[in-house]
Amino acid sequence: MKTVIIKYNAGNVQSVMYALERIGTSYLYTDDEEEIRSADKVIFPGVGEASTAMSYLKKTGLDLVIPSLKQPVFGTCIGMQLMCKYSEENDTKCMGIFDVDVKRFPATPGFxxxxxxxxxxxxxxxxxxxxxxxxxxxxxxxxxxAPVCExxxxxxxxxxxxxxxxxxxxFYAAQFHCEISGNVGQQIIENFLKI
Structure with a gap:
């Protein structure tokens, strides 16, 4: 099985690599369109800021590649947010795979x-x-x-x-970091790899 982690200038990718290594899954870390399209599974992880990350995706054409993929794709954290339609973070138009807007948590006493x-x-x-x-x-x-939605x-x-x-x-996505969520996160990654 060929598993690709998409390279797009986002942080925290190393911990995703370690998580895959822990469960014995080899991977390729790349932004090459042919390699991504030929993968059995695609992981789109990361930590970062929405507008900067989208700018890099557009520069490389990955903003068009990712939504057109037919194999299982798993986005985590900023990866999930970029798969949505829009983010309030720096007024960013995202990829629109999920027709939902990402919003900032409202200022609330005690939170x-x-x-x-x-x-x-x-x-x-x-x-x-x-x-x-x-x-x-x-x-x-x-x-x-992202709010609760369909x-x-x-x-x-x-x-x-x-x-x-x-x-x-x-297309699958998680707002949290599976790679640092212990046994629960590992189970979710393993479930994705079995799809």
């Missing part, structure tokens, strides 16, 4: 933004959450989130309920 640390997810649907216990804990670091396959509550995971056709 710090960014939402950072362990929180539980619930309302599971679909293949990515197979084998997870109810209200499993995962690790978040984000100031922006694509939501797991949700979380911080300030307001939001989409912890999305799915549409062959």
């Amino acid at each position: 710090k933004v960014p939402h950072m640390g362990w929180n539980n997810i619930s309302g599971y649907k679909g293949e990515l959450t197979k084998g997870l216990t109810d209200d499993a804990y995962v690790y978040f670091v984000h100031s922006y989130a 694509y939501t396959v797991a949700s979380c509550d911080y300030v307001t309920p939001f989409s912890a995971m999305l799915q549409k056709d062959n």
